[in-house]
Amino acid sequence: MQVAVLGTGNVGMAFADTLSRNGISYIVGSRSVGAHDGDGPKRVSYATAVEKSDIVVLAMPFDGVKEAKQLHELADKVVIDLTNPLTEDFSALTVGHTTSAAEEIQKLIPKSKVVKAFNTVFAQVYGSNAFEKANPPQVFVAGDDEVSVEQVAELTRQIGFEPIKVGELAVARYLEPLAGLNIRLGYFQGWGTEISPAWNR
Ligand SMILES: NC(=O)c1ccc[n+]([C@@H]2O[C@H](COP(=O)([O-])OP(=O)(O)OC[C@H]3O[C@@H](n4cnc5c(N)ncnc54)[C@H](OP(=O)(O)O)[C@@H]3O)[C@@H](O)[C@H]2O)c1
Numbered sequence: 001m002q003v004a005v006l007g008t009g010n011v012g013m014a015f016a017d018t019l020s021r022n023g024i025s026y027i028v029g030s031r032s033v034g035a036h037d038g039d040g041p042k043r044v045s046y047a048t049a050v051e052k053s054d055i056v057v058l059a060m061p062f063d064g065v066k067e068a069k070q071l072h073e074l075a076d077k078v079v080i081d082l083t084n085p086l087t088e089d090f091s092a093l094t095v096g097h098t099t100s101a102a103e104e105i106q107k108l109i110p111k112s113k114v115v116k117a118f119n120t121v122f123a124q125v126y127g128s129n130a131f132e133k134a135n136p137p138q139v140f141v142a143g144d145d146e147v148s149v150e151q152v153a154e155l156t157r158q159i160g161f162e163p164i165k166v167g168e169l170a171v172a173r174y175l176e177p178l179a180g181l182n183i184r185l186g187y188f189q190g191w192g193t194e195i196s197p198a199w200n201r
Contacts, residue, residue: 003155004029004053006046010123011082012059016041018126022159027052046070050077055155058083062101066108075111078148082118084179090187093180102172115143115152116172120179122186124193136162137196142171164199
């Protein structure tokens, strides 16, 4: 199995690093191939990354997904949507109640299997000491295709998180506001960005 991480920002780099630490084969896609001479993994175009992978992680802004011209190349892939459709100042959602970013992305790429996951995980959590605690950080996983959901849940376990399957893709309507709450607590109320939701059954 190979994972493509599309986007080289905070989450993309943290996700790729986590895959690397856990021995998962991955490839990083970027809009700006060749412009990066620094350390870190080699970057290829989005199209090349997608072509070589089974699971694709959209580590980019929701508006970036809408603009991406390569979307058709995602056909038949399992696509992890970790986006949150936020206003520029991160204070509100731009989509909600009767739809979600995840569902809108699924409409853009109807042949793909979109799975909402990791949208409530701050980038800083991936490299934090949260994993040293008895209970690993939790990741909510929602999707319409049961096989894809299980694939994403398994990947989630492999990189040290606890997956919690929460149902069909439309449950993203709850998960995206939950990320908004994270941002409210982490940034606006000063709790910091190493927090992650912990639910007990
Ligand atoms: N930051 C967090 O803690 C966090 C947590 C959970 C979810 N998220 C979600 O994860 C996604 C990425 O967040 P981030 O914090 O990693 O963002 P970021 O640091 O701004 O990076 C976004 C990356 O997406 C790519 N991209 C593609 N189209 C773009 C566009 N139109 N405008 C800007 N960048 C574009 C760029 O990589 P290339 O130029 O290399 O293609 C860019 O580096 C967002 O949807 C966010 O809501 C973030």
